[in-house]
Amino acid sequence: MGSALGMRCAGLFAFAALAIVGFACADTSEPSQGEFTTWLKYMSDTSDNDAVDDVAPVAEADTVTGTWTGGDLYNLDKDHGDEAKKPKVNRDSIGVLPKPTGKPKKVVVSQDGKGDFKTINEALDSIPLKSTHRTIIHIRAGVYKEKIVINETKHYITFLGDGMNKTVITWNDTAGDFDDQDVLLKTYRSATVGISSEWFIAKGVTFVNTAPSPPAGAILRQAVALRVTGDRAAFYNCSFYGYQDTLYDHRGRHYFENCYIQGSIDFIFGNGRSLYRSCKLHVVADTFGSLTAQKRNETKMHTGFSFVDCHVDGTGIIYLGRAWGNFSRTVYSYTYFSDIIYGPGWSDFGFPQRQQQVLFGQYHCYGPGASSPERVPWAKYLSPEEVKPFLSVGFINGKKWLPHYIKKPKFT
Numbered sequence: 001m002g003s004a005l006g007m008r009c010a011g012l013f014a015f016a017a018l019a020i021v022g023f024a025c026a027d028t029s030e031p032s033q034g035e036f037t038t039w040l041k042y043m044s045d046t047s048d049n050d051a052v053d054d055v056a057p058v059a060e061a062d063t064v065t066g067t068w069t070g071g072d073l074y075n076l077d078k079d080h081g082d083e084a085k086k087p088k089v090n091r092d093s094i095g096v097l098p099k100p101t102g103k104p105k106k107v108v109v110s111q112d113g114k115g116d117f118k119t120i121n122e123a124l125d126s127i128p129l130k131s132t133h134r135t136i137i138h139i140r141a142g143v144y145k146e147k148i149v150i151n152e153t154k155h156y157i158t159f160l161g162d163g164m165n166k167t168v169i170t171w172n173d174t175a176g177d178f179d180d181q182d183v184l185l186k187t188y189r190s191a192t193v194g195i196s197s198e199w200f201i202a203k204g205v206t207f208v209n210t211a212p213s214p215p216a217g218a219i220l221r222q223a224v225a226l227r228v229t230g231d232r233a234a235f236y237n238c239s240f241y242g243y244q245d246t247l248y249d250h251r252g253r254h255y256f257e258n259c260y261i262q263g264s265i266d267f268i269f270g271n272g273r274s275l276y277r278s279c280k281l282h283v284v285a286d287t288f289g290s291l292t293a294q295k296r297n298e299t300k301m302h303t304g305f306s307f308v309d310c311h312v313d314g315t316g317i318i319y320l321g322r323a324w325g326n327f328s329r330t331v332y333s334y335t336y337f338s339d340i341i342y343g344p345g346w347s348d349f350g351f352p353q354r355q356q357q358v359l360f361g362q363y364h365c366y367g368p369g370a371s372s373p374e375r376v377p378w379a380k381y382l383s384p385e386e387v388k389p390f391l392s393v394g395f396i397n398g399k400k401w402l403p404h405y406i407k408k409p410k411f412t
């Protein structure tokens with residue numbers, strides 16, 4: 001605990017230098033009220049509410065099938081068969097696009113000229129705007145310095161990399177940079193890779209925004225590595241590197257498996273409905289930070305972030321989540337937390353009324369940061385019954401679209 005204490009104090013001093021007087025490091029984890037207020041303001045100021053951050057409400061959450069017995073992760077994948085007995089409802093008011101037809105086409109991107117293209121953008125340009133079959137873009141190992149936006153009508157794209165850290169896509173825009181029309185990019189358009197289309201898959205790709213870590217108090221320094229706005233996107237064995245706002249889980253149903261996500265503040269954020277399974281969240285904060293900022297803003301939205309069997313570590317004093325929306329939902333289950341988690345755990349984003357409206361919960365988490373007597377009283381410790389919807393791929397209607405379910409995933 002000694003070294004953790006040292007780290008905390010260092011963090012708080014660095015923060016204190018920014019703003020406040022009279023801070024003492026005697027009793028550790030609690031920042032003074034003044035510091036806290038300044039920090040909250042900083043966090044609010046730096047989380048711009050892009051007008052584009054819209055989301056289509058989803059009619060019905062999928063029925064929960066099966067039970068989670070802990071330990072057996074593969075329960076998550078099992079087809080429990082009881083879904084058929086439930087009445088059918090249209091659960092997909094977003095994403096009515098059918099699954100791809102026919103055989104996937106494949107193109108190869110290789111920097112040595114031995115593929116079909118040398119850049120990812122050239123490969124994407126070769127794909128018609130409206131295609132009904134899947135196109136697998138095999139991106140051979142290499143560092144691709146490209147900014148990529150996949151058009152909202154270019155569906156069924158797969159980025160098949162040669163593995164984490166081998167196939168790397170990198171750029172360095174921040175929210176404060178301008179496009180060639182002199183228009184401010186803002187958070188949304190700072191992304192190295194932005195996915196606006198549906199049915200996207202990535203496997204074995206690293207997404208990076210190399211913009212440097214913003215100093216506390218800096219504004220317009222959000223730098224997104226990946227934005228995913230399209231419905232039904234799945235990521236396997238991918239990694240995401242950034243600091244503030246690394247992964248913009250903007251909207252739609254998304255699945256992340258065995259991924260590595262690095263960031264400092266609100267680094268998984270947006271109004272997606274996403275299941276993060278067996279992912280590693282690595283925090284690189286100097287002072288305070290937050291793992292998530294989920295933005296559900298209406299009770300009828302079935303959005304939220306669910307983390308199952310994840311691992312959280314790194315540096316800083318970190319919230320599990322901040323209530324960016326009036327009805328934010330974030331749940332961690334069977335997840336390890338190192339001692340970087342700030343005792344109170346959750347932030348209402350400076351809006352006390354959200355305390356009673358959000359669903360911020362934990363279930364069977366472990367490690368030194370998993371519990372604290374200082375947890376805010378509105379933090380939920382879910383019952384097995386309550387946590388069920390968050391543990392199944394039903395949370396994202398996965399059986400209707402995840403590659404495992406609609407067909408054996410064929411990545412090569």
Ligand SMILES: *[C@@H]1O[C@H](CO)[C@@H](O)[C@H](O)[C@H]1NC(C)=O
Nearest residue numbers: 051052053054055056297298
């Ligand atoms: C919630 O957010 C969506 C998307 O930004 C917006 O269209 C809707 O009006 C918001 N709802 C409320 C109650 O503000």
Ligand SMILES: *[C@@H]1O[C@H](CO)[C@@H](O)[C@H](O)[C@H]1NC(C)=O
Nearest residue numbers: 129149150151152153154196
């Ligand atoms: C998608 O492509 C169409 C046709 O080229 C274009 O009009 C539209 O602006 C593109 N969308 C984005 C987000 O770039």
Ligand SMILES: *[C@@H]1O[C@H](CO)[C@@H](O)[C@H](O)[C@H]1NC(C)=O
Nearest residue numbers: 163164165166206239260282
């Ligand atoms: C990727 O690189 C990072 C940073 O160097 C390292 O921590 C991580 O272990 C690497 N991951 C893999 C799968 O090689």
Ligand SMILES: *[C@@H]1O[C@H](CO)[C@@H](O)[C@H](O)[C@H]1NC(C)=O
Nearest residue numbers: 171172173174177210211212
């Ligand atoms: C981004 O990269 C370009 C070219 O490498 C460099 O000139 C620029 O300073 C970088 N911007 C930031 C914010 O790091």
Ligand SMILES: *[C@@H]1O[C@H](CO)[C@@H](O)[C@H](O)[C@H]1NC(C)=O
Nearest residue numbers: 203204236237257258409411
């Ligand atoms: C991801 O990597 C692991 C090894 O780290 C491997 O067992 C697994 O099959 C990979 N997943 C996919 C979808 O290729």
Ligand SMILES: *[C@@H]1O[C@H](CO)[C@@H](O)[C@H](O)[C@H]1NC(C)=O
Nearest residue numbers: 297298325326327351353354
């Ligand atoms: C959030 O709730 C507050 C108070 O209930 C309300 O004034 C505000 O309009 C709500 N915001 C959204 C985006 O719905």
